[in-house]
Amino acid sequence: MHRPIRCVLITVLGVILVFGCDPETQVCQEEAQKIAADIRQRLYDLLSNTTQIDLLKEAFGENSDLIRYEEIDGNKLLMNASANLKTILKSKTDAVDNIADFVREKNPQRAGDEKSRDPPTCGYLLAYDSEMPNKINLTYINEFNARVNLTETVIHFPIDVYEFSDEIKSAIKLTDGLDKVFIKNYDRDRFIFAQYFGSTSGLLRYFPAYYWGGNNETDEYDCRFRSWYIEAAGQPRDVVFLMDTSGSMYGWALRVAKYTAKRLLSIISDKDHLAFYTFNETTDSISCFPMLERARLKYINYLSGQIDQITAYGPSNFSLALMTAFDTLRTSATLNKTCDCQQAIIIFSDYVWQDYGELLHRLNPDGRVRIFILAFGAPNQGDTSKLEKIACTNNGYFSKVYSYGDVVPAISNILAVFGQPLSLNIPNIQTTWSTVYYEYDRQNFVMTVGKSVVLDYSILESGSSSAVEPFLGVAAIDVDIPQMKNIMTGMFSGIMYAFMINNNGVIILHPRMVPIDGYTQKPDMDINEMEVTEVENDIKYIAKSMLNRVTGNITTRSLIYFKETIRGKENFQDATYFFTSLDGYPFSIGIVVPDSEKHELKVNKDKINKPLVKASIEKDVPHRLRWKKYPLCKMNITGTVRHLIKD
Numbered sequence: 078m079h080r081p082i083r084c085v086l087i088t089v090l091g092v093i094l095v096f097g098c099d100p101e102t103q104v105c106q107e108e109a110q111k112i113a114a115d116i117r118q119r120l121y122d123l124l125s126n127t128t129q130i131d132l133l134k135e136a137f138g139e140n141s142d143l144i145r146y147e148e149i150d151g152n153k154l155l156m157n158a159s160a161n162l163k164t165i166l167k168s169k170t171d172a173v174d175n176i177a178d179f180v181r182e183k184n185p186q187r188a189g190d191e192k193s194r195d196p197p198t199c200g201y202l203l204a205y206d207s208e209m210p211n212k213i214n215l216t217y218i219n220e221f222n223a224r225v226n227l228t229e230t231v232i233h234f235p236i237d238v239y240e241f242s243d244e245i246k247s248a249i250k251l252t253d254g255l256d257k258v259f260i261k262n263y264d265r266d267r268f269i270f271a272q273y274f275g276s277t278s279g280l281l282r283y284f285p286a287y288y289w290g291g292n293n294e295t296d297e298y299d300c301r302f303r304s305w306y307i308e309a310a311g312q313p314r315d316v317v318f319l320m321d322t323s324g325s326m327y328g329w330a331l332r333v334a335k336y337t338a339k340r341l342l343s344i345i346s347d348k349d350h351l352a353f354y355t356f357n358e359t360t361d362s363i364s365c366f367p368m369l370e371r372a373r374l375k376y377i378n379y380l381s382g383q384i385d386q387i388t389a390y391g392p393s394n395f396s397l398a399l400m401t402a403f404d405t406l407r408t409s410a411t412l413n414k415t416c417d418c419q420q421a422i423i424i425f426s427d428y429v430w431q432d433y434g435e436l437l438h439r440l441n442p443d444g445r446v447r448i449f450i451l452a453f454g455a456p457n458q459g460d461t462s463k464l465e466k467i468a469c470t471n472n473g474y475f476s477k478v479y480s481y482g483d484v485v486p487a488i489s490n491i492l493a494v495f496g497q498p499l500s501l502n503i504p505n506i507q508t509t510w511s512t513v514y515y516e517y518d519r520q521n522f523v524m525t526v527g528k529s530v531v532l533d534y535s536i537l538e539s540g541s542s543s544a545v546e547p548f549l550g551v552a553a554i555d556v557d558i559p560q561m562k563n564i565m566t567g568m569f570s571g572i573m574y575a576f577m578i579n580n581n582g583v584i585i586l587h588p589r590m591v592p593i594d595g596y597t598q599k600p601d602m603d604i605n606e607m608e609v610t611e612v613e614n615d616i617k618y619i620a621k622s623m624l625n626r627v628t629g630n631i632t633t634r635s636l637i638y639f640k641e642t643i644r645g646k647e648n649f650q651d652a653t654y655f656f657t658s659l660d661g662y663p664f665s666i667g668i669v670v671p672d673s674e675k676h677e678l679k680v681n682k683d684k685i686n687k688p689l690v691k692a693s694i695e696k697d698v699p700h701r702l703r704w705k706k707y708p709l710c711k712m713n714i715t716g717t718v719r720h721l722i723k724d
Contacts, residue, residue, distance in 0.1 A: 094547050149677050150668050151630060155655040158575055159666055165268075165564060166662050167555055169526045170508050172262040172269050176552035177506075177530045179258050180274060183251060201249055202291040204231040204281075205296055213286060220557075221270060221285065222520060227263065228254045229286035235279045235299040237485070244278035251549070252282040259284035268560045270523075274530075275300035276550035277493075300551075301489065303346050309509045309527030309551040311350040311495040313416035315369055315409065319404040320384075321426035323357040325391035330453040331389045334425040337451060337484045339381050341423065344488070347581055347601075350416055352405050353380050356398035357391040369409035371581065374601035396436055397428050403440045419495065421447040421473070426453070428459030432466045435524045441471055448473040449491050455479070506531055510663055512583050512601070513558055513590075522558035524585065527551050560681050562586055571674045572637055578604055580663040582624050608669075609636040611649055620652050623665040626658035636673050 125131065200208050209231065215224035232252075234245055252274055257271045263284075273283040281300040289296070300306050318341075320334060338353075345351060350369040355359050363383040370376055402422045409415045441448075447470035452461040456479060468475035474494050476487035508525045516523040530549040565575045565586060577586040584590060584602040603620065610616045616634040622629055637651045653675075656667035 100335040124486055126676045147677065147679060150674055151653055151655045151668070154569075154670070155657055155666070155668050158565070159657055161568060162565070162577070162666060163659055163662065165561065166659070166664075168266045169269065169554060172266060172272065172554050173508060173526050173528045173552050175258050175262055176255065176272065176640050177273055177528045177552075179255060180251060180530045180549055180552065181532065183418065201253075202229060202286060204233040204287075209286075210288050215287065217479055220267075221287070222253065223287050224315045225285040225287040226258070227285050228260065230259060230282050230284045231286045231289070233281045233283060233289065233298065233300075236296050238279045242278070245280055248276040248280040248550075251276065252280070254448060255282055258282060262554070263596045268557060268564075269554050271555040272553075273300075274552050275303075275306050275552055277301070277548060299485075301492065302485075304344065304346060304514070305509075305525035305527045305553050306551045307344055308346045308348065308511060309529045309553065310492070310548070312418040313346065314350075314419045314421060314495065315406060315415050316345070316349060316351045316420075317369075317422045318351065318354070319360075319398045319402055319422060319426075319589075320355045320387065321392075321393060321395075321398075321424070322387055322389045324390050325393070325427050325459070326453065327389040329455075330427055330458075331387070333478060333481060333484070334451070334453045335384050335387060336481060337386055337453075337478060337487070338425060340484055340488060341491075342372075342377050342381055342384075344492070345377060347372055347374065347583065348416060350409065350414065351380075352409075353383070354398065354401060354405075356394065356401075358394050358470050359388070360394070360398045360401040361713040363387065368405060368412060369414050371414075372491075373581075373583075381611045393426075393429075395426075396433060398424075399433060399436060399440060403446065406446065415426045419447070420445060421449060421495070424448065424450045424464075424489070425453065425455040426450065426464060428461050429463045429467075432463045432470075434466075434470070436561050437467065437471060442476060444470075444472045447471060449494070451487055452474050452477045453479070464530065510579065512579065513585055516555070522590070524556045524558060526551040526556060542684060558586065558590075562588070562590075569668070571671075573668065573670050573674050574654050575666060576604070576607065577622055577664050580624070580626075580665075582620060585664060604667075605635070610634060619656060623656050623658070623667060626665060628657040629674060630655045635669065635671075637669070711716070 113155045134490075149606060185273075202212065206212075210224075213229050215226055217224045218227075232249060234240065238245060255274060262269055262272060271283065271285075273281055275281045279299055279301055281298075289298075318338060320338060322331070326334065342351075349372045351372050352367070352369050353363050355363055363386075364370075364376075364380060366376075399422075406420055406422075440446075448468050450464045450468040450476070452464050452472065456477075461475075461477065463474040469471075472494075475489045476483070476490055478484060478487050506529050511525040511527070513522045513524050515521075528551065531551055532547045532549065565577075566588070569575065574588050575586070576584065576588075578584055582603055584604060584607055587602075587607045589607050590602065603618045604623070605620055608616050608619070611634040615631060618631060630653055632651065632653045634649045635654075637648070637650055637652060651672040653670045653672075654667055655670065658665045
């Protein structure tokens with residue numbers, strides 16, 4: 078406390094103690110009044126000199142043009158937020174490009190293949206090696222919510238892959254040296270967390286180094302089956318599932334087929350479209366949607382539940398099932414319910430009596446629709462050669478799945494074929510952005526940025542590298558959603574806030590999107606599940622406009638969200654939504670400006686003449702101030718700034 082003020086307060090306390098003994102006497106009252114008046118004058122003089130109130134009145138008085146009260150330009154605010162967000166996103170894509178470029182330049186031909194059963198010549202740390210924590214220094218870092226090492230990487234490969242196989246050794250050597258790239262990326266952008274590269278062999282090199290073991294759980298991780306890998310390695314797909322439910326599939330064959338179908342659904346991207354039919358004598362959709370539907374998490378969960386109810390009986394009409402599948406692809410395209418990229422039919426059956434060559438030539442003359450067939454049942458149950466011919470003549474793949482152990486290799490073969498169009502035919506590889514998902518280790522929401530790593534065409538065309546596989550794997554980084562949300566929150570004040578959706582309409586950023594204890598699924602939320610307007614069509618208009626990447630605004634009555642610092646009962650009030658797309662990125666951003674936040678107090682520093690006031694303003698008052706009127710408070714600022722100053 079300021080020393081003169083402290084002295085005055087001690088004096089006041091002393092007066093109270095001295096005259097408190099006989100307050101009824103006339104003398105006591107007169108003396109107290111004199112002392113009180115003297116103290117009042119001293120306090121006024123002290124505060125006037127300290128605050129320079131006369132100079133402030135002169136600067137902010139009736140005739141002052143130092144300050145003005147004006148309406149916020151929501152469009153300008155939106156453009157500033159959009160520019161800042163694109164800068165953040167570019168930092169992430171640059172980091173992924175650095176990883177991909179390193180691996181591409183150090184291609185297998187230059188890295189060399191090691192064709193011996195000896196360990197790789199370069200050293201490495203296994204992520205699940207129990208001795209790993211003793212080999213390097215692990216320090217707990219709050220950002221990662223784990224004990225990590227920021228100068229090392231670890232590698233991981235699936236449990237069913239041999240550590241010293243030629244493919245794994247080649248991938249270890251190919252990614253040796255990536256730690257320097259990872260460290261450089263992290264030094265440039267501390268909001269980049271996990272960085273990794275997943276190879277086609279299943280090897281994953283991961284930064285920062287940390288111990289993956291210790292949870293007593295079976296290690297079933299395979300990077301090739303993670304959504305970030307699948308989305309980056311292939312184009313979006315239109316897929317029709319056909320499951321044979323005739324009597325011959327009854328029992329073990331149907332049980333394994335249902336398990337395989339659910340595993341396939343688990344790796345479908347939300348950028349894909351799918352439909353699921355069962356067929357015996359008739360062909361029926363297992364859902365209430367007979368056409369292709371976007372593979373949103375809710376739809377996948379719904380289909381998984383429907384698969385559990387499938388039973389097998391009756392004869393089989395294979396030709397009807399094929400015609401239904403092709404008709405679904407064709408009709409969905411006319412209804413614009415398709416990604417219009419790769420198209421495929423995946424058939425789960427045991428055997429057929431003919432190859433349906435004439436029918437398929439009519440339905441699929443150019444072979445544009447791939448047909449994958451998985452054959453189930455006992456090895457000698459039926460002739461599967463016809464099924465194999467159907468798959469091979471329609472640019473697909475055929476696999477026999479006799480037991481649960483055959484499921485993963487069969488799915489790997491399907492994914493490998495799905496990845497070919499991107500790897501071989503598209504020279505300009507694009508960065509992919511996953512939907513938001515829950516990250517177990519950090520216990521928060523994360524989004525992954527990935528990029529397919531493909532060798533240059535000049536290398537592929539050279540005769541010496543004809544044996545080199547063009548597709549090497551996927552480079553990726555994790556983006557921490559809470560950190561992005563904090564950055565966005567800092568751009569606004571009061572109860573204004575921003576939100577972001579991807580091109581599928583899924584919420585990526587929103588202040589209401591917070592993890593719940595035990596919540597481990599993707600927060601698959603639409604904008605109309607986060608934003609509530611009194612007029613339902615208003616939020617539908619906002620969602621449609623943002624999905625169509627339109628720039629605009631609309632004023633409506635909305636349920637306004639309050640930040641934690643001023644949280645209270647949410648209520649409806651007038652607010653304006655401003656929205657636009659982020660050019661070059663698959664996102665759209667929106668900001669919500671309630672009417673109570675529409676005005677701001679601006680300080681014009683050029684009009685400040687008094688040196689003392691100028692110094693005070695430059696030190697303590699920001700260039701842009703906002704007067705906030707919250708519904709929770711009874712503050713009324715509808716008057717002018719001068720009225721506030723007078724008060």
